[in-house]
Amino acid sequence: MTLPPEHPEPTDSPSAPPSLRVLDLIDRAAMPLAIAIALLLFVQWPLRDLTRSGSGPTQANDLAQWLFALYVAVALRHAGRRGAHLVARPDLAADTTSRIARLRRNGAALCVLPWALFLVCSAAVPVADAVTALERFPDTFNPGYFMIKVALLLLAALLAVQGALDLWCERRRS
Numbered sequence: 001m002t003l004p005p006e007h008p009e010p011t012d013s014p015s016a017p018p019s020l021r022v023l024d025l026i027d028r029a030a031m032p033l034a035i036a037i038a039l040l041l042f043v044q045w046p047l048r049d050l051t052r053s054g055s056g057p058t059q060a061n062d063l064a065q066w067l068f069a070l071y072v073a074v075a076l077r078h079a080g081r082r083g084a085h086l087v088a089r090p091d092l093a094a095d096t097t098s099r100i101a102r103l104r105r106n107g108a109a110l111c112v113l114p115w116a117l118f119l120v121c122s123a124a125v126p127v128a129d130a131v132t133a134l135e136r137f138p139d140t141f142n143p144g145y146f147m148i149k150v151a152l153l154l155l156a157a158l159l160a161v162q163g164a165l166d167l168w169c170e171r172r173r174s
Helices: 020-030 032-051 055-082 099-132 146-173
Strands: none
Touching: 020 032, 020 055, 020 146, 032 055, 055 146, 099 146
8 A cells, every 4th residue: 555645654765764663563563452352342242141240241341442442542643644544635645746735734733733742741640640540440340441541642642743753754845
């Protein structure tokens, strides 16, 4: 699959920044989470039948929830970089030279970057508190709810790094 021209160069390019290689490595590491999520959600009903209780299925569901949160945190940045996100405009991707194309590339990063940085700064302390307390799911009291908050922080950090990389690549291009 080829990347749309307005996105940063592929990671195998010699001019690709090392941080882009790290982000793509995170993407590849998160890919198996989709299979784990599907498997955990699939085994909920057989667990309910086998155990005749709600503890097995709720534990599988809670684990699937925090795995899904981690997966989405990584997948949103990945999809945006590849031009496959819901808000991506493939009709604009072909035009790389016009002023509007340049505004689009800079504008997307400039809109996301401040909010991502704000979220990183404002969520860092509550996330650290949740991790320290090993916060549990409120309905089931199963451990792991803190991972959903960690995923929020991961999403914001990944989007902030990607936004900064997009601006850096655009500045280098001009």
